Amino acid sequence: MEILVTGVLLSGTYALIALGLTLQYGVARIMNLATGETLVAACFGAFWFFSALHINPVASLFLVAPIAFVVNWFIYALLLRPLVNRAKNRGMLEVDSILATFGLMFLFQGLMLLGFGGEYFSYSFLAEPFDIFGSPFGLNRVVAFVAAVVIAIALYVFLTHTRYGTAIRAVAVDPVSAGLVAINVARASAFAFALGGALTAAAGGLLSTFYTFNASMGVVFTMKALIIVIMGGVGDVRGAVLAALILGVAETTVASLIDPGLTLAATYFLFIVTLLFRPQGIYGKKQA
């Protein structure tokens, strides 16, 4: 029971990262391998706001996420849109975006190493016990989970119940047809990419309240986010949330029953099972 609750609490943050990536990959068609670096940058951002300006990390989300939105919009408009324009098909764009975001990944990582060094950082926020089913859990984890749930529900409502959200989903299904029904595909893609970045940054801000982070840990989270997105089905919100739950619980189970050093092995096991039995993901549709 304790394992299950810890896993579920962890999966809230995972779900946010994966939602960010699934928007960037499913709608904007950019396989963003620098997503982990966005997350780590947001960790540092929240850390700085908390320790220098004494701003509550949950409140600083309202600063961190909009900053990430703007930065990601510029990254898309300046660096990635030229790739979208020159690509003749989806495969070419995927490769170009993979290589370009590898470049961004190293660049961001290098800049953060310069700024903060390679040490581990953490700070103490709401580090007090909170009882669920009789066992104590960190209150910061619970708060992070609740915030993640609120953000995820807001995203779901936005995507399914607003006009612009529907337009974004249309671009995810078919960019060409979306253009035919008077949706500005270029703008919707940029918006989705920026929104994805903001979600990832929000996840980073929440993660930093209970997790020890350093400048070079981004790639591990990129891996996890990618696997969640593939497990859930690219571009699918429900799938990403469900897959994040499965991954969070599986990881916590392995960490507490076998060895904390084997969490990636658990992730890979899920990945292999997905590849062998359902490569299109839980909610994904088979490609023609």
Added chain:
Amino acid sequence: MIRPGAHEIRMGVLAALGFAAIACLPLFDDGYYLSLAVNIVMYVALCTAWTLFSGPTHYISLATAAFFGIGTYTVGIGIETMPFGALLAIACVLSGFVAALVGLATLRLSGVYFVIFTLGLAELVRQVVTWVQTNFTTGIGLYVFTEFTEKHIFWMLLGLTAVIYLTGWAINRSRLGFAMRIIGNDETVAAHVGIDTARAKVLLFIVSGAFIGIIGAILAPRFAYIEPPSAFNPMISFQVVIMALLGGTRRLWGPLVGVIPFTIVFDAVSAQFPNHTSILMGLAFLAVVYLIPNGITGWIEALVAKLKGGEAAPARKTRWIA
């Protein structure tokens, strides 16, 4: 197999002479330049082995560090009990086997899965090795003491590089090589003319992975002390990709053009500004995407074609699959 023509024989003789000349290097210097030369030959061997698979198929493999580490670890574990030659053979078989597993799981599907899977592979193997060592053996670190010095390693690597080039040349002339070129151009067409595309890709990936395993094994005596974080250093995978792409992967010798300048620059930067290496890698990746998508050799070829023909031939962009 086609019999080699006069041009190829001439190239072969020239290449052999070149290799013989390079092999004399340790006679002149056994300090900094030899050590730099070992680095360069190692990356030439790694990048060429990488290009064997990724060149014709256009799949970006990030599994290099995993195979390399498997090779290094094989030597680390067995050096007390077995002769070095046998260990090289075991390293070759083991990394080939892992390549087969990875290939069977991912190469049937689209390239994105392959990139993602190989991205974390080194880390996965590292975690498993660390776990096995802490739970079932006495310690994490392994010592490798041998009679080999820098120059022996240099010669072994040089010999292996020659073998990799010969293998690449032989594959290019074989049915497998022909099949690979068709797959690289259009996988649907390849499948329609009756090529078992998955089998061909897995085979080539095994060859490439096995070579990388041997390279890791040869390098083990150089490290002397082996532990998981250094043996499975994911940086190697990225360095190999960036060097090969910088050089260009359409020719077997293309990576050579990227490795030599990059290794020298990277060495200089990491000696003077150790914190700036990530930024250098990042800029190199961005340069490959935005400035020289076909690598230096592709750029030179386009330039030569322009000078020769007056009008530039339409640049055939390398189509990478993901």
